[in-house]
Amino acid sequence: KVSLPPQERGIYLEIATALQSLEMNGKRAMKSKKTTKGDRAERLAEVLEGSQSAEEALLKKTCTFDLSSESVTALKACERIIETREEQKLQCEEDLKNNCISALRQRLRILDHHPQWKGMKQTEKGEVQDRLALFVDDVAKNQSIAGGADEEIHVAIKKILDSAQEEVKKVPKKYDSYYAEVNGDNTSDEDDDDKGKKRKRSTETPKNVSKETLYAMKFALREHMHGIRTLGKELCGRTRSLRYFKSVRDFQLSHTDIKCPSCSNGKTLRREELGVLSSCGHVGCLKCLVDQADKERCIHKTCQAPVKFTNVVKATELGADGDHDEGGKHGAKLSQIVSNIKRVVDNGDRVLVFVQFQDLKQKVAEVLEENGLKTLQVKGTVLTQIKALDVMQKEVPGPKDPRILLLTMDDESSAGVNLTTCNHAFFVHPLLANTKQQYHAYETQAIGRVRRFGQNKTVHIWRYFAVDTIDTEIFKERTGQDVN
Ligand SMILES: [Zn+2]
Ligand SMILES: [Zn+2]
Incomplete structure (x- = not known):
């Protein structure tokens, strides 16, 4: 059981929140506009860093805050997070602005045909509500974010909407691929037609629209407003987490000329009195x-x-610059695993280490080697694999033979191999499986490598959980045990 130090915990929480908000958005998929760079899907991919799912990304984060082999401290990781999050927040703002522009233009097209529709509040039978008007109202009243926000965020959204309205005032009509289909605008997205001549893209409101088309145009705008609200919510989450990381960094750098907004009377707080x-x-x-x-x-x-x-984090818990690396440069969990493995190996025992993901496996191998612990992996040709396993199966290992075998949990290559020479199994994190059955099958198989006939020593199973994270969540779900 490992308690993540506050910096690592902060990084974990931040990513958990980012993934949550992005995943929720994903379900209500908004037609992605190709014109906007760095849309939500792209931002999600960045957070996932090559993982297949949000769960996988989170499991990796509980082990180490940085998968790249470049060694960093939590403070450096914090700086880096601030940098990328700042960039992503800008992209999110840009995305929101472009979507507002597109929605405002669509309403102009609708109003060309139905001027009285503006601000349509009640959903009359057969009529669509003007949710853009509702949104503009809500922004003015600081109520545009479901669940609430704060002054800074409301000001930012007002600014974005204002600049979108300015833009539409300047250029009220422009070709928009997002609405082209629903508006019955069959001008192609290409600049040139097949005769190679420039064809003017349709920027006009389609003429003579049918009742059905007009309804569809309104409905598309209504749906678009869902997406715009979600973007607002995403911006809110991004602003909050960025603010948190900036505070954490400032505390670590001992920038503590901070006053309490609710009581200080202008008095600067001492470090011991501060929290975030x-x-x-x-x-x-x-x-x-x-x-x-x-x-x-x-x-x-x-x-x-x-x-x-x-949510209350004490400044003193965050440490000042210089003593910020309590988890070591690889994070608290990996540091603890390495020191325990070292003790076991120094005792003359041999060890199996189980990891589920390739990039994490690589990271674990690096950290072990870095600490002078020779580690074997089963990879390469069948022959080299057999050779590797032979070394582990020697009754008495040579003085220079590695005593650690690193396996992925579903490693087929060594499935049937007897590894009773090892009597410790380390699980770096709980297994991410689709079902309870699969979870138990993998685990039984993994433990079965060491706990079987021919084992003369006591078998030790080591499981590692970062407290109050997806680690303990998965374990509880699969086994019913609460390890928090
Ligand atoms: Zn607050
Ligand atoms: Zn106070």
């Missing part, structure tokens, strides 16, 4: 933070982020 909320990144004195957390509120009057006690 992981839910929204707002900073203040610990007493006020805890008092407000009791009411499930943030200390900022305009901030509506839901706050729990566990």
Whole structure:
């Protein structure tokens, strides 16, 4: 059981939140506009860093905050996160603006045919509500984000909507592939027709639209507004997590000329009095933070982020620059695993280490080697694989033989091999499986490599969980045991 230090925990939480918000968006898939660079799908891919699913990405994060072989401290990882998140927030703002522009233009087209539709509030029978008008109203009233936001976010969204409206004032009509089909605009997206002549793209409102087409145009706009609201929510989440990471970094760099927004009377807080909320990144004195957390509120009057006690992070817990690497440069969990393996190996025992994902396996191998622990992997041709396994099967290992075998949990190559020379099995993280049966089948097979006839020593099973993360969640779901 490993408690992640606050910096690592922050990184984990941030990614968990980002994945959650992005996944929710994914379900209500909005037609992705090719014109916008860095749309949501792309941003999601960046967070996933080559993982197949959100769960996989999170499992890896509990093991080490950085999979690249470049060694970094949590502070450096923090800086890097700030950098990429800042970039992604900009992309999100750009995306939101472009979608607003597109929606505003679509409404102009609709109003050309049905001027009275503007601001249509009640959903009359056979009529579509003008949700763009509703959105504009909500933005003005600081109510555009479901679940609430804060002053900074509302100001940002107002600015985005304003600049979108400016843009549409300047160029009210423009070809828009997002709406072309529904508007019955069959001008192709190509610049040239087959005779090689420039063809003017249709920028006009389609003439003589049927009642059905007009309805479809309104309905498409209504659906688009869902997507725009979701983008607003994404921006809210991104602003909060970016703010949190900036606060964490500032604490680590001992930039502590910070005042409490709710009580300080302009007095600068001492480091021991300071805290930050992981839910929204707002900073203040610990007493006020805890008092407000009791009411499930943030200390900022305009901030509506839901706050729990566990969101209050003390500045002293975050450490100052210089003592920030309590988890070591590879993170708390891997550091602990390595030191335990070292002890076992020094004792003369041999070890199997199970990991599920290739890139994580590579990382674990690197860290073990770096700590002077010779590690064997089953890979390459059948012959080299057999040779590798032979080494592990020697009754008495030579002084220079590796004593650690690193396996992926579903390694077919060594499935039937007797490895009773090893009497320790290390599970770096709980297995991500589709079903309970699959989970238990893999585990039984893995443990079966060492716990079988011919084993003379006591078998030790080591399982590693980062407290209060997807690790403990999966284990509880699969086994019913709560290890938190
Ligand atoms: Zn205070
Ligand atoms: Zn707040």
